[in-house]
Amino acid sequence: MSERLRQMIAQSDNIVFFGGAGVSTESGIPDFRSVDGLYRQRYDYPPETILSRSFFERRPEDFFRFYREKLLAPQARPNKAHLTLAALEREGRLKAVVTQNIDGLHQAAGSQRVFELHGSVHRNHCLSCGRFYSLEEMLALDTVPRCACGGLVKPDVVLYEEPLPEDVFLAAMDCIRRADLLIVGGTSLSVYPAAALVDEYRGRKLVLINKTATAQDERAALCIREPIGEALSKAWP
Numbered sequence: 001m002s003e004r005l006r007q008m009i010a011q012s013d014n015i016v017f018f019g020g021a022g023v024s025t026e027s028g029i030p031d032f033r034s035v036d037g038l039y040r041q042r043y044d045y046p047p048e049t050i051l052s053r054s055f056f057e058r059r060p061e062d063f064f065r066f067y068r069e070k071l072l073a074p075q076a077r078p079n080k081a082h083l084t085l086a087a088l089e090r091e092g093r094l095k096a097v098v099t100q101n102i103d104g105l106h107q108a109a110g111s112q113r114v115f116e117l118h119g120s121v122h123r124n125h126c127l128s129c130g131r132f133y134s135l136e137e138m139l140a141l142d143t144v145p146r147c148a149c150g151g152l153v154k155p156d157v158v159l160y161e162e163p164l165p166e167d168v169f170l171a172a173m174d175c176i177r178r179a180d181l182l183i184v185g186g187t188s189l190s191v192y193p194a195a196a197l198v199d200e201y202r203g204r205k206l207v208l209i210n211k212t213a214t215a216q217d218e219r220a221a222l223c224i225r226e227p228i229g230e231a232l233s234k235a236w237p
Contacts, residue, residue, distance in 0.1 A: 001224050005235035008205055008222070009093065012181035017085055018098045018198060019228070022186025022210060024105055026079040026229045030070070031186075052160040060144050060152065067155065068143070071102070072121055074135060078109035080229035081185065084236055086110035096175040100187060100194050102157045104135075115172040117164055117194045123156035164193060176200045185209040185228040189216055 009015065021031035045062070047070075049055055056063045078086075086109040088094035097106050097114045104122045106114045124133040128151025138145055138153065145153040158164055176182060182201045187210065189195040198206075198216055208214055209224045209231045217223050224231045 001222070001226070002231065002234040004222055005207060005224065005231065008181055008207065009088070009236050012205065013093055014178060014180040015088060015094045016096050016098065016175050016179035016182050017094060018176065018182065018184045018187070019081075020100045020185075020187025020189075020191070023081050023099070023228055024076070024079070024101055024103055025186070026081065026227055027073075027076040027103075027105060029073045029076050029101075029103055048160055053162050056154070056159060064144050068139075071157075072135070072139070073103060074139065076103060076105060078105045080233040082106055082109035082111070082229075084229075084232040088236060089113065095179070096172070098172040098176065098197065100191065102155075115168050115175070117158070117168060117172065119155070119157040119165070121155055121157060124153050125156060126151040126153050128152070169193070169197075173197055173200050177202060179203060181205040181207070183207045183209065184214075184216070185232075187214070188212065189214045 025031050045055070050063060050066045082105050085094060085097055085106065089111055095113065097111050099106060099114060099116055100118050102116065102118050102121050104120050122135045124138045125131065126147035126149060129147060129149045131147050133153050141153065147153050176197055177200050179201060180203055182203065182205065184198060184207065189198060204221060206216065206220045207222045207224070208216060208220045209226065209228045211225055211227070
């Protein structure tokens with residue numbers, strides 16, 4: 001499998017990578033839908049409810065308690081998947097990373113062109129005055145973060161009931177349409193509208209790297225059932 005992927009990469013110069021939560025599990029960040037994922041754990045409210053805009057507005061204390069404990073991982077570092085993708089970009093082969101993750105690990109690894117479909121924990125803004133707060137500043141604020149003006153500080157992450165950023169979504173769609181090789185990794189392709197981006201790929205070199213089956217497996221030229229960091233680092237360089 002790794003040799004086949006190596007050949008496909010070597011024959012491509014317009015690669016796009018589309019990734020989900022499974023890309024960061026090797027950095028110690030839990031995913032959502034696996035056996036040990038966040039959606040399999042018990043909370044006072046379902047995670048889908050906690051991570052909704054209406055819950056954020058109605059119960060900010062409960063929202064931020066969950067957010068800080070389960071979605072923030074400031075100690076996490078890029079793994080082999082992030083580092084290999086950054087290396088491919090430096091070589092000019094990889095043109096873009098499209099990610100559903102909010103952890104910023106692709107940029108930490110050195111990737112420059114990253115489309116964050118669901119936002120980033122590294123960007124936070126006051127809902128009243130618009131002041132920007134970094135992740136480090138956010139961590140230093142109270143449990144429910146308040147701006148100096150008194151306004152509530154919201155992470156720039158896309159919550160349930162909120163639309164994806166249109167400019168990011170359209171730019172990611174354009175990159176995927178132009179790709180000669182699309183590598184999809186660490187995602188079950190069950191979260192829409194993000195998962196619909198794979199349908200925009202027009203080429204014949206679709207590679208799926210995921211521990212479990214996805215709805216796109218029959219269409220793929222290559223399916224790899226390995227941890228994504230292991231699969232990518234064995235295939236390149």
